[in-house]
Amino acid sequence: MHALISLFAENWHLFRLYFVSEERFYARIMFFVLIIMELMTIGLDVLLTYWSKNFLNALQNYDQSAFFHSLLQFCFLAATIIIISVHKTYLSQTLLLYWRRWMTNDFLKRYLDHHAYYEMSFMKNNRQNIQDRNDNPDQRISSDISIYIISIFELTIGLLSTCVSLVCYVILLWSLSGVIKINFTQNLSCSVRGIMVWAALIYAGLGTIITNLIGRVLFHLKYEQEHCEANFRYGLVRLRDHAESIAFYRSESNEQTSLSTLYLELITNFRRIIHRKLALNWFDSFYTTTARVFPYLVASHRYFSKQITFGHLEQIATAFSSVHSALSFIPNSYETIVQWRSATKRLTEFEYTLNELQLAKQNSKIKFIYVSNEQSTHIENLTIQLPLKIGENDGQILIKHLNLVLEPHQAVLITGKTGSGKSTFLRTLAGIWPHGSGMITFPLGDTVAFVPQKAYCPLGSLRHCLTYPSISFSSIEEDKKIRNILNLCQMKYWSNNLDEVQDWSRVLSLGEQQKMAFIRILYLRPKWLFLDEVTSSLDEQAETYLYSILMQELANHSTIISIGHRNNLRQFHQLELVLNDGNVTMMSI
Template sequence: MKQFNKEVFKDAWHLIKPYWVSKEKKTAYILLAAIIFLNLAIVFINVLFNLWYKEFYNALQEFNEKAFWIALGQFTALAFFYIISAVYSLYLNQMLQIKWRKWLTDEFLNKWMDKKIYYHLQVFNHQTDNPDQRISEDLNMFISQSLGLSLGLLSSVVTLFSFISILWIVSGPLHLSVFGFLITIPGYMVWAALIYAIFGTWITAVIGRPLIPLNFNQQRFEADFRFNLVRIRENSESVALYSGEEKEHGHLMRKFADIFENYWKIMVRQKKLTWFTSGYNQIAIIFPILVAAPRFFAKKIQLGGLMQIAQAFGQVQTSLSYIVNSYTALANWHAVADRLRTFEHNIQSIKALQSINNNIKYKPSDYLLSVKNLSIMLPDNKTYLIKNLNFELKPTQSLLIVGPSGIGKSTLIRTIAGLWPFGDGEIELPQKEKTLFLPQKPYLPIGTLRDILIYPNGDPSTDNEVLKELLISLNLKYLSKHLLDVNMWSQVLSLGEQQYIAFGRIFLQKPDWIFMDEATSALDEKSERLLYMRLFKELPQSACLSVGHRSSLLNYHKIKLSLLGEGNWSLEPIKKSDSAKISYLKEEFA
């Protein structure tokens, strides 16, 4: 990260290549070819401008009015075609950028969300900060900068070869007498431009190299700060109840201090770089005139020839000084490419972690949930949460998982869902379309209440009246008027109301297999009882697996799985003395 290295460019190529061999490659190559053609046209027009300089300034020197107006007419035509080329070059470049970004964003989202990698990156890999920023911002910057820098390099190379011969011819030879020897340097302005550019590139690299890690860190610090702002917005009620504004303000300012300090370092470094590049580019304006002035005053060239030399020198020098003029952009590109490549490497490391550690075999099943010889471990692969667990759950059956906090109850649910990779054994699991998992804090996507109730497997064509009646039956009558309102409902609704919504998904989507991880923890026991009894009545063939601490949950399940610690467990039917209320509750509900 401290310098431009082959590894970064190699990984950057792996990011660039897939789009250019994808199904969209035909459109991409047509757009790229058009952009290159327009860029070459701009270079050609600049060559014609160079020839125009000679005619125009010679006309001025000779007070030739007719030639002056002819030259203005030529300028108008050249400027017209230059403007057209510049406008459509930009337009087509942006078109290619957005098409490429759409494709690459889709690819990264697939990689990020495949096999629950987005979850595992957050839980098991702490090196990938802010994946949202890498996908939304870094991809955009990487594409735009890759196109801009590569097309800029192409233009610089073409410009160099277009003008170097012109500069060689118009500058002529330079005769020097050194210790009595006559030395002739043909095309001396070309050598002057080359030496000038090499010197400038070396100094720029020395001054600007620290910008690479600084820009990398700036991206990270900005994303961290934004993430913490979003966290406060998402948890505004909790912060307000704790009266934690002062603490949060202090925390945010400490995060911003990282931005401030790093940006200050960037400012200082860019100031040094700008001191040099500004002086370098300003000297480049007068340098060719100073060098060519003796020939002009010796009347070996006219004013037009002098201006042509200056303009040609400027084009050659600018082409040779590509790194000098683009160093800040190159440093930004390097930082962005580094963030994307580390993101992709971390995704690959998670895939490797999944394949190495996950010896749990998942098999599809239509009629039961079967767990055979299942062992679950912590990420150290040494500490057992559960050893050799065996049980079956069939339709109409209900299982309650109990045990002290932190003993592995939720981890067992995660393992059944395919989220926890550390363990071995075999799980036969119904298809995901037939299952519904309810975490303690339900996920409510941003959108309408209709969208939330249908999420994830509901019928999109469900009538609104059905949804309104469902809300009313869940004691959420006031929400039935807001069914089509878009809101951040996770902040508007209390946790208890959110858990009602989660049960609403059960009654609406009618899954055959229901997995609940403390899904009624925020509800009172009466509400919990009514929801479970409604579940018995409306989905009598569905199987239910619950995690919870309340003893009242024994009333609604037939089997109890107790986790005892150090991998031990016990499985037993719930005794009649524990569940004597069940028949009464069923009668009362009926």
């Protein structure tokens, strides 16, 4: 019971997101109109049962004028039904489209905000505790949102129309059922009103209970299936992304083994679903097939005793089947309910993780302050830790109580042995590492650029890659500027390919990608520049050349903080910051 209440609470939260958003006006109108159309459809269906009764009676009585009159009525009913049904489909698809667009944007925004996507990539995927899962956020955004919206829409409209049609048809069926007298002995008998309604209730009630008993395990299996599918897909994407490394290592058999393991999990779970569905289908086929003759069986006594006409019998059968299908809403929608529950769970977990990360960011003890009329960057009492492991109270310390002032136009080199925390120091200054404490004050309004060791090539043209994250459009001046910088960075041979679209991370060599990072810097000209081993793939000559160009162009404009291992970098910096077992020593070069 508790699980059911929390499922509905979670679902209500997800459902209302769109209907209280900035698009709520159109969303509510569309939803309201769809409900009206659904109600009209039910009303027309009830009218059709009366029409059908009159039509069949006209045939049975060889009454030609009543027959043509019925046909005329049918034309009017059919036209109304067609108009409503076509527009209902169009409107519901439009609503689903807008709903999905809004919800995808909303989740995407929260995923990208506060670097949640980055933090999430480090979070543990605890396989024992399903509640803690936050795997494959991409699938949750691309597929689960769509599944959720379609299934909740179908279920909400379906449930509403079920309730209304149940009331309409129960009234109709009750009035058609008449009174049946059951004789137990010669002296003992009883009259039962609405026998067809009771029969439908018992039939559908039993159907729902048995379907739920057989199918409830499907909820969990469906959730597992989504998880396995996403893991397998991610495994294939990794294979594509790391194709070159895998080819060099000739580790295809390793990859085959790990992909086969993922695929086996997927297949095993799918087999369980198939087996469970087999049992469910057995029962479902039996249940729906017998439902066709069941009303005739119950009402046949009155027909053969000539209490009702053939048209009347047919109307009873139609009303029974409508009451029965309304009461069988759960067994009939079982597949959709399974999808809805699984998608609700996956989206709720995702949202929970996003909120948790946002909260962690807000509660981080590393505070950032941006001050106007300030020239320097102040780092006060900064301690950087590793994230807490399970059972730990304090994370391992990388940097202890650092106080540092970075002056304008200074060039500082950060060194230290591997794993001493150099990159993590830059991550902290970039605001993407929340573990630790202290205060960092930046001058307000200054442009800041952090450049990672592995240059990122976005999808698109070479121009887009070279100017990322700025956006550049082709113009004579702009092209001249980019070509000049290409020339300066010894990449002139790419000058004529600015608008060529390629997967540039595969085309450019690692060294060229690092040169591309320099091109971006010279294009952007940031006031504060943090470089994390940005020349590690270049030979010493190229490294020295690029740093000399950087200093020539930016020494009087920017503060440059570099991480690097090679000695030839020392000549371009005035200060060295050495990280050693949590302590930081500063010396001039």
